[in-house]
Amino acid sequence: MGPEWQAVLLAGGAGASLFPLNHTGNPLALLPIANQPLITYALRSLEQADILDVLLVCSGEATAAKITSWAKNKYIGKLRLKTRSVPEDSESGDALRMVAEDITAQSFVVMSIDLITDVRLESLLAVHFLRNASATALLSHRKVSPASETKLGKAPKDVEYVALDGQMRRLVFFRPSPESRRNIKLPMGTLMRHGRLTIRTDLQDNHVYALDRSVLGVLHAKPSLASIKQDLIPYLVLHQHASTKAAAALRPDSSGTPSANGQPEPGSMAAPGNAERLSPGCDYISMSHTSADVDETAAGTSYCGAFVAAPEQYCARTVSLQSFSEVNREVVNVELAARLGVRAKPNAKHDNFVDESVQIGSKSMVAAGCMVGPGATLGDKCSIKRSVLGPMCKLGSNVKIINCVLMDSVIVHDGCHLQNCIICTGAELQERVSLRDCQVGPGFTVSEGAEHREEVLAKAPQQRRSSDTKS
Template identity: 25%
Template sequence: MTDLTSKCPKALLPVGNMPMIWYPVNMLERAGFEEAIVIVLQSTLNEIQKTLVDIHRVKMKLLFEPIPDNDLGTADSLRNLKGKIKTDVLVISCDLITDLSLHHIANVHRTYNASVTMLLSTVPQQYLDIAPPGVKSRKRSEKDFIGFDERGDRVLFMASEADLEDTVTFRKSVLKRHPFINIKSGLTDCHLYLMKKWVIDYLSTSQSLSSIKSELIPYLVKKQFSKPKKEMPNTNQSVISEDTKPDIFSFSSEDPLAQEVQEMSTWIDHQGDMEDCYHDNKIRCYAYVQDGGFCVRANTLSAYSESNKQIPKILQNIAPKLEITNIHPAATVKNKSQVGTECLVAEGTTLGEKSSVKRAIVGKHCKIGDKCKIANSVIMDYVNILDGCSVTGSIVGSNVHIHEKCEIKDCIVGAGQSLNAMGQFTNEAIVDIDKMMEI
């Protein structure tokens, strides 16, 4: 999404005229959280802090933790917080937009005393079919293959399509305990993880793990069925050559009292054998799959664009305390202009005569001239669109100036651009090349 983030931090990209990061923060507030740590790049700290605290007046206590602008992985960022994490931790990406109630995740986590519980969701078909605005490119498959037990909530296998070969191999010990494994490829990892405190402790000692999603979680899933290293040392091995790296199972030991309660309880998590609860696995990975409602990661152009189109339908549900109207009271809509019910027009915006806005989001302090057509598009703040223009299926960045009778279809217009009158643009990314980041 570098076409959009060259002049605006990803966390502040507008979705339904709210900054993207507001949605996970709002979800935490709805669930009753009183404090959260926000990891931000050093260069974006002031801007994000001002947006959340001063502009949107988030009531929850936010502790901002800046990290260097170099390429740190998500696990690297979490590792730096070890000293500030005192109990189980909930990790959420800034691009997650969902109407889910977090107690569903917490219930699974507590029921099975899970080491990690993740949120997965089915991907709506429109997000798969829609072509993103901008230059046409070949779709890259980013499927995850996730194996579940017969109940459908314990994760037994997890791998990305790129890491898989023609066959998948399972240990006999896994198949003996779980003869039924249901592997699904149509689920999205939502980057929401509820983790035990010991996972963070282990992460702090394992510098090789850089990514939560692609490295830490698959590693935990795999280690569920491994056995702890023997405590007795090998008498034939030199003390110098002995591996002193802490074993993950030395971190996952349970509280003695909790373990005694578990042994005395008659509750068991499986059927069909006489083995102990959880098959005596010390590491346990579970998932909650959100089948209904709204759950999307706005981490691609197509997902970001479609999320903006869908958000007017659910915004009132996820933010019941906000007074939300399709047309802000401080916006001006002149005679014979039409604004659809699935649109949002923000404060300070002016819509000229005989113009129409359908399935579109229009930001603050925009000026749209007479006889303009805006459809299936995202118009950010302080955009000037002069008379007779047509904008369809596009994303227009802030402070853009579009002159008379321009036709823009399926394009991305970067912040601060100026388009000449009578211009016709289709499937283009109109951005500052020197502001783009090479990958």
């Protein structure tokens, strides 16, 4: 595959968007997915790709200290882990710029800690190397069509606008989609070069990038490129066709310096065309130009590649309470769990994961697609469906749990009914509690007979700042 690779794992911070899961300061990287820390999935992907030198970039010294302690005391594997902290609220491009001195390999991969995938990274890296690319992004198919999530007359939400070449190898257009953006401007040079572009919103960026070392030079020359996804990748895609003769137009001191959002300013080699508004809810929109394609092999050009995962491959990021809950339930599918490296031993007869040490009372039922961790106790007539229960959980009698995640040492007394909830470590639900679409913070007690809908039940949060390394 070429020279040895390094990995930069953006480990984030406490994950402010996941409150109350982070109420006690537990880093995002150590939150449980199928009863094992989130970080273990990314590390396994790197181990499979035989990338041994891994830099863990953490937001804030407190997060770095906790992840360093976990790596020292809990991690068992062949990777060489080194932890670096960056200031809280650092965006991903800024964080990469700050740790550049620790990157010595000619090529490296940047990956977010919150991604869980069964895509083999070695395939992505091999494609990047063989194409001699400056950057290669991992794309996957969105689970749901944006059309089903969009009201008539409104642009699709939380999508990337992507155009690939005819072979689906090269990124020729890439724009993340802030909700405030109503119009997408296409560079005229790009449209002239390719003749016809199909802008797609059915692909998602997974924040995994294989990068050439030269990209670090771009980051240092362009301090305004704060985010890898929002700034750096659009910038590289826009300027990948710069020939050797025109390279001076892209230098930081040139009058043609592009702006931070990737749109060229006056004097640059690719002027934007007219604004094209994408049809609301559309997965595809095509635009044509009569000019013939320009030779892609022109000397001095760089290459921004795309690696598109197969539709059946799994890519999911735990960036919200909803996705945290969904991913927990999805990865305990027995077949998928095997591909992702879930450590628990499956019960093939019942298509679930119930540890041998679990005590199950009379007439209790754990359905397929569930996980119950070691040391848990279920009373009589309990029903567990599409849920994950952590180690040492204790359930009384007549407890019903549907579409829930219970972390370690949760106590649920008799007659409780839970649906679409996340119950954090050490929480206690007294008798006959009814919760739907709720989150219960660590160590919180819900009073007997209480009924709650769509609420966060937690102790008053301490003053804190967002500590994610942003995309």
